[in-house]
Amino acid sequence: MAKILVIDDEPYILLMIKKMLEQVGHGVDLASNGKEGLELLLTRPFDLLITDIVMPEKEGLETIREVRKKYPGLKIIAISGGGRLDSSEYLEPARYFGAEKIIKKPFQKGELLNAVNELLGGE
Amino acid sequence: MKLTKSEILTFLGIRNPAQKELSVHPVTLRFTGEMEHFEKDFLDDYFKRIIGPFRFSLLLAIIFYGSFAALDAIVIPELKYQFWFIRFVLVIPVILVLYILSYSRFIKNYLQPLVSVAMYLTGLGIIAMIIYASRIVERDTYYAGLILILIFGYAFTRIRFIYATLAGWLIVGTYEAAAIWLTQTPTEQLYNNNFFFISANIIGMFICYLMELSARRDYVMRHLLEEEQDKVKAANEMLEHRVQERTAQLTRTNRALKKEIEMRKHYEQEQAKLEAQLLQLQKIETIGTLAGGIAHDFNNILTPILGYTEMAMEELDEESTLRYDIEQINHAAIRGKDLVQQILTFSRQVEVEKKPLYLQEVIQEIMNLVKASFPSNIEIKMDLDPHCGTVLADTTQIHQVIMNLCTNAYHAMIDRGGILHVRLTEKEVDAEKAAAVPNLEKGNYVLVTISDTGHGMDHATMNRIFEPFFTKKEVGVGSGLGLSVVHGIVKSYKGAIEVESQPGKGSTFRIYLPRHGKGPSDLFTDKEVLEKGKETILFVDDEEEITYMGKKMLENLGYRVNIQTDTRKAVAEFEANHDKYDLLVTDQTMPHMLGTDMARQFRQIRPDLKVIIITGYSNSISSEMLEKEKIDELVLKPIKLSEFSKVIRRVLDKDNTAVM
Numbered sequence: 024m025a026k027i028l029v030i031d032d033e034p035y036i037l038l039m040i041k042k043m044l045e046q047v048g049h050g051v052d053l054a055s056n057g058k059e060g061l062e063l064l065l066t067r068p069f070d071l072l073i074t075d076i077v078m079p080e081k082e083g084l085e086t087i088r089e090v091r092k093k094y095p096g097l098k099i100i101a102i103s104g105g106g107r108l109d110s111s112e113y114l115e116p117a118r119y120f121g122a123e124k125i126i127k128k129p130f131q132k133g134e135l136l137n138a139v140n141e142l143l144g145g146e
Numbered sequence: 147m148k149l150t151k152s153e154i155l156t157f158l159g160i161r162n163p164a165q166k167e168l169s170v171h172p173v174t175l176r177f178t179g180e181m182e183h184f185e186k187d188f189l190d191d192y193f194k195r196i197i198g199p200f201r202f203s204l205l206l207a208i209i210f211y212g213s214f215a216a217l218d219a220i221v222i223p224e225l226k227y228q229f230w231f232i233r234f235v236l237v238i239p240v241i242l243v244l245y246i247l248s249y250s251r252f253i254k255n256y257l258q259p260l261v262s263v264a265m266y267l268t269g270l271g272i273i274a275m276i277i278y279a280s281r282i283v284e285r286d287t288y289y290a291g292l293i294l295i296l297i298f299g300y301a302f303t304r305i306r307f308i309y310a311t312l313a314g315w316l317i318v319g320t321y322e323a324a325a326i327w328l329t330q331t332p333t334e335q336l337y338n339n340n341f342f343f344i345s346a347n348i349i350g351m352f353i354c355y356l357m358e359l360s361a362r363r364d365y366v367m368r369h370l371l372e373e374e375q376d377k378v379k380a381a382n383e384m385l386e387h388r389v390q391e392r393t394a395q396l397t398r399t400n401r402a403l404k405k406e407i408e409m410r411k412h413y414e415q416e417q418a419k420l421e422a423q424l425l426q427l428q429k430i431e432t433i434g435t436l437a438g439g440i441a442h443d444f445n446n447i448l449t450p451i452l453g454y455t456e457m458a459m460e461e462l463d464e465e466s467t468l469r470y471d472i473e474q475i476n477h478a479a480i481r482g483k484d485l486v487q488q489i490l491t492f493s494r495q496v497e498v499e500k501k502p503l504y505l506q507e508v509i510q511e512i513m514n515l516v517k518a519s520f521p522s523n524i525e526i527k528m529d530l531d532p533h534c535g536t537v538l539a540d541t542t543q544i545h546q547v548i549m550n551l552c553t554n555a556y557h558a559m560i561d562r563g564g565i566l567h568v569r570l571t572e573k574e575v576d577a578e579k580a581a582a583v584p585n586l587e588k589g590n591y592v593l594v595t596i597s598d599t600g601h602g603m604d605h606a607t608m609n610r611i612f613e614p615f616f617t618k619k620e621v622g623v624g625s626g627l628g629l630s631v632v633h634g635i636v637k638s639y640k641g642a643i644e645v646e647s648q649p650g651k652g653s654t655f656r657i658y659l660p661r662h663g664k665g666p667s668d669l670f671t672d673k674e675v676l677e678k679g680k681e682t683i684l685f686v687d688d689e690e691e692i693t694y695m696g697k698k699m700l701e702n703l704g705y706r707v708n709i710q711t712d713t714r715k716a717v718a719e720f721e722a723n724h725d726k727y728d729l730l731v732t733d734q735t736m737p738h739m740l741g742t743d744m745a746r747q748f749r750q751i752r753p754d755l756k757v758i759i760i761t762g763y764s765n766s767i768s769s770e771m772l773e774k775e776k777i778d779e780l781v782l783k784p785i786k787l788s789e790f791s792k793v794i795r796r797v798l799d800k801d802n803t804a805v806m
Binding site: 035036038039040042043046104127129130131132 | 441442450452454457
């Protein structure tokens with residue numbers, strides 16, 4: 024199935040998403056911030072990137088912008104637990120920077136899998 | 147004769163060293179030197195003063211001169227007709243003429259010389275008698291009459307010294323001439339008489355001199371006194387003038403001051419508006435940052451809980467109890483998610499709405515949030531006085547203030563841990579305390595104390611902490627607006643902040659907020675079964691606390707409630723919207739209007755309106771009155787909510803016709 028890179032600074036969330044995706048047969052790699060994620064992207068090809076927004080080292084919006092520039096074909100889902108006012112505060116800019124889908128934390132498994140399926144369905 | 151005035155006065159014993167010295171000619175006694183200008187005035191004045199006594203002395207002179215006619219008849223009967231002729235035809239008519247002339251307006255300038263002449267004339271009369279008598283009797287006895295005339299002239303007539311002296315010596319001189327050339331007076335007799343005459347003359351002169359001097363001194367003193375009085379009067383007038391001027395000035399200043407105060411008020415209002423706008427922005431920033439931060443962390447925590455429980459549930463049999471348990475966890479996580487959304491929504495409420503708040507509830511709520519976000523090395527202590535009264539404030543702003551201070555405490559203790567202590571008490575501020583804390587005034591306050599055991603502040607920092615954009619935190623930690631926002635909010639509530647801090651020993655912030663109402667009463671108490679409804683109620687009570695609680699409770703039961711604390715406003719509201727209301731709930735004793743009177747007035751518009759009266763004393767309203775006013779129910783304070791809800795239901799469900 025698809026190769027998916029997941030970036031989040033919260034290890035529990037990383038592992039949870041990994042489990043959810045692996046259950047439906049995807050190959051999953053993990054990174055704990057944008058910098059690590061970009062390094063991983065250099066080493067192998069991915070079909071989908073799932074990234075958190077608020078992270079140390081390199082935050083999500085910046086990461087999305089860079090990824091979009093370097094890998095125009097890579098699909099992106101942004102996830103966020105919220106900003107100052109609203110969970111979607113950082114998600115709208117993420118969409119602007121090029122994320123195809125946005126998901127608010129906390130999300131239900133179905134939400135995530137639906138979004139993944141939608142983006143990868145065409146392949 | 148060259149005596150100085152002071153010597154004369156001292157010698158005569160009438161000089162008072164404290165008095166102004168008289169400047170007079172030693173012989174004529176006319177005013178000289180600096181007092182020369184007094185002379186004319188003095189003479190006018192003297193005339194006015196002596197004219198009465200002078201007239202009296204003339205009458206007295208006529209009586210004396212006439213009464214001696216008896217002596218003539220006894221001592222020298224042979225010559226009595228000649229003597230009587232002298233007395234009654236020559237002398238007395240002259241004196242009488244002088245008396246009459248004294249009433250004339252023109253006599254004033256000539257009075258003194260005329261008196262002098264009259265005195266001499268009377269003397270001349272006696273001398274004539276002495277000459278006649280000397281032809282018949284050896285001894286001269288009438289010379290004593292001359293002495294009487296001298297004394298009388300000098301002492302009684304008020305003639306001036308100079309004129310009296312002139313007349314006196316003329317009389318003596320004339321007698322000498324007559325005695326030497328016209329009579330054969332023995333030498334011894336002449337000596338004898340001269341001794342008496344001269345002595346009498348000198349004594350008379352003294353008396354006359356003293357009298358005139360005394361009159362002049364009186365005049366000068368009076369004049370000086372008048373001058374002083376004039377001066378005092380002038381000073382008074384000046385003072386009055388000055389007072390008037392100052393008053394006018396004060397009025398002007400007052401007016402200017404009033405204007406300035408108005409302008410300042412205006413500016414203050416403008417400033418308050420701007421501050422409110424700034425606060426709005428700061429609020430979005432501050433609360434947003436804090437609540438958002440908490441929300442973010444919560445969401446991150448909730449995400450795996452939600453995800454894993456879901457996955458676990460999928461793997462478990464529908465019937466298994468474990469699946470049921472996990473489902474509960476999953477539901478709880480979903481509830482948590484909703485709660486976080488609520489917090490975020492709440493933090494966006496930017497409208498400031500001041501209402502009476504019990505801070506114990508608000509602080510409890512905030513501290514629950516704080517506890518959730520503080521690390522475990524910070525211990526949180528709370529002492530909230532449950533009887534603390536209300537403050538008039540906006541919940542969001544109170545959140546902002548306390549959150550801000552707690553966040554600061556957190557930053558102060560994050561490295562080494564410590565204790566955050568939050569206290570809520572009531573505090574009466576006296577004049578002494580008010581003077582010690584800036585912006586604090588005398589009165590009753592609700593005091594929120596937030597203290598930490600963190601790194602504290604030095605004096606210089608403490609002085610600047612309320613300035614916007616002043617921060618000791620690292621860049622990126624807090625906006626730098628925090629404490630200035632706190633300050634602005636507290637100030638807008640007419641409250642004050644007191645800060646105590648020592649480097650290394652922690653900081654204490656005391657927030658004084660004016661107490662608005664008393665502590666929670668047990669007005670609505672129990673938790674029994676409540677009866678609900680959807681009708682609209684007008685709730686009137688002059689105690690704001692009761693109306694607010696009433697509103698809260700009745701709205702929880704589903705009713706629509708309009709509360710009024712002012713009877714006049716309540717009447718206006720009812721008149722405008724009387725169709726809306728199903729029930730009037732009103733206190734009985736209120737300013738301006740009794741509850742029963744209000745009910746009667748409302749019933750004139752809406753005869754079917756239901757009425758419940760609340761009262762603290764059962765005897766403030768009689769059952770006859772209830773009957774008469776057709777009050778549906780009477781409820782006594784304190785109210786049990788369950789009972790109150792039943793009463794309301796009962797009244798609303800009553801048949802209208804039964805009330806009518």
